[in-house]
Amino acid sequence: MEMRDQAKVKELSDRDLNTIVMLPQHLLCLKCLQGGGKAEFMNRYCLSEKLKIIQENNDVHVTLQAAFDEAGSKTPLYFMQTKEERKRDLDVLQKLGLVPGDTRTARDLLSRVEERIPTLEGICTYDSVYEDVWTQCPLACKGFYEKSGPITALRPPEEMKKDKVSSCREIDKADRLVLRPHHLLCTICFIGSDRNDIPLEEDNLYEVWVKIRENPDIPILITEGPGDCMVCPPCHAFKPERGICVASCHLRDRKKDLDTMLRLGLSPGDELPARELVARIYRSIPTTKGICGYDTDTAPEWTTCQSVPGKTYEKGLKRGVFSGALHEEMINLSRR
Ligand code: SF4
Ligand code: SF4
Numbered sequence: 001m002e003m004r005d006q007a008k009v010k011e012l013s014d015r016d017l018n019t020i021v022m023l024p025q026h027l028l029c030l031k032c033l034q035g036g037g038k039a040e041f042m043n044r045y046c047l048s049e050k051l052k053i054i055q056e057n058n059d060v061h062v063t064l065q066a067a068f069d070e071a072g073s074k075t076p077l078y079f080m081q082t083k084e085e086r087k088r089d090l091d092v093l094q095k096l097g098l099v100p101g102d103t104r105t106a107r108d109l110l111s112r113v114e115e116r117i118p119t120l121e122g123i124c125t126y127d128s129v130y131e132d133v134w135t136q137c138p139l140a141c142k143g144f145y146e147k148s149g150p151i152t153a154l155r156p157p158e159e160m161k162k163d164k165v166s167s168c169r170e171i172d173k174a175d176r177l178v179l180r181p182h183h184l185l186c187t188i189c190f191i192g193s194d195r196n197d198i199p200l201e202e203d204n205l206y207e208v209w210v211k212i213r214e215n216p217d218i219p220i221l222i223t224e225g226p227g228d229c230m231v232c233p234p235c236h237a238f239k240p241e242r243g244i245c246v247a248s249c250h251l252r253d254r255k256k257d258l259d260t261m262l263r264l265g266l267s268p269g270d271e272l273p274a275r276e277l278v279a280r281i282y283r284s285i286p287t288t289k290g291i292c293g294y295d296t297d298t299a300p301e302w303t304t305c306q307s308v309p310g311k312t313y314e315k316g317l318k319r320g321v322f323s324g325a326l327h328e329e330m331i332n333l334s335r336r
């Protein structure tokens with residue numbers, strides 16, 4: 001099988017086979033449950049089972065269902081839920097920037113919960129004198145939510161270390177590099193960073209830079225996605241068994257790959273000498289704006305990389321992938 005075809009299989013979506021349905025408020029209830037809280041409704045909604053599914057596979061897809069559809073019309077759930085339950089679901093959706101019917105991985109949803117919902121105030125408790133009209137959840141003030149630990153986990157550090165060693169060995173021996181296109185630009189950002197003389201534990205940008213610097217004519221095979229990219233193996237967000245990236249930038253990185261290929265005149269599977277690719281970068285990508293940074297961050301999936309405002313990429317271009325005459329040649333290309 002061609003490497004390109006293998007990558008397709010490796011990076012395949014499992015959403016059609018691996019999705020559970022949940023009420024948005026139950027994302028919070030999972031935390032109460034994990035923190036030791038118990039309530040009858042948790043059995044009714046099989047929350048222990050759902051917690052187990054998520055703990056076993058943090059990247060299971062979760063479709064959020066509520067008493068209203070995304071246009072505010074009533075769904076059958078409306079007739080089964082209390083007003084408190086309906087409000088809780090909408091509170092959670094509003095705080096997470098989502099609407100009924102949205103699907104995200106459990107990892108992404110729970111990370112948004114951690115970031116945006118530090119307390120249950122106003123969601124499960126009410127600051128109201130009409131206590132007899134709006135009923136609080138009995139678990140709300142018991143501290144179970146606050147007590148709960150993380151439900152999702154990063155890759156075990158020992159696995160990352162093992163993959164760092166083997167992938168660095170592979171880069172060292174390689175007579176060809178395999179890179180996803182936007183990692184060519186990340187290599188430039190790495191060069192422009194304050195710590196560009198030390199290898200990083202969780203990616204191989206340093207090693208790739210050294211290899212290119214010392215072998216300007218080494219061929220680079222362009223691979224769309226993380227599955228075969230030589231930068232990804234030691235990363236905390238890399239899932240080697242599926243060849244996918246589970247970092248929050250997973251989707252926008254796909255667009256970065258395509259935008260980079262567009263600017264550099266590349267297609268997946270192209271193989272060019274490093275020197276030629278770097279020349280194209282100097283000629284056509286003076287800034288990562290429009291690839292890694294947007295005029296407006298429209299959603300958590302579409303946020304600007306934190307390296308953009310600091311102009312790390314521009315600094316990297318100035319410092320140079322190469323040195324001496326070859327670097328001068330690149331700088332001259334950017335002036336044309
Ligand atoms: S306090 Fe809120 S989050 Fe916790 S179990 Fe009750 S409804 Fe769920
Ligand atoms: S701005 Fe961020 S994503 Fe873009 S090339 Fe630099 S480090 Fe990579």
Ligand code: SF4
Nearest residue numbers: 232235237238245247
């Ligand atoms: S965040 Fe994703 S794309 Fe970036 S190095 Fe890690 S696995 Fe690769």
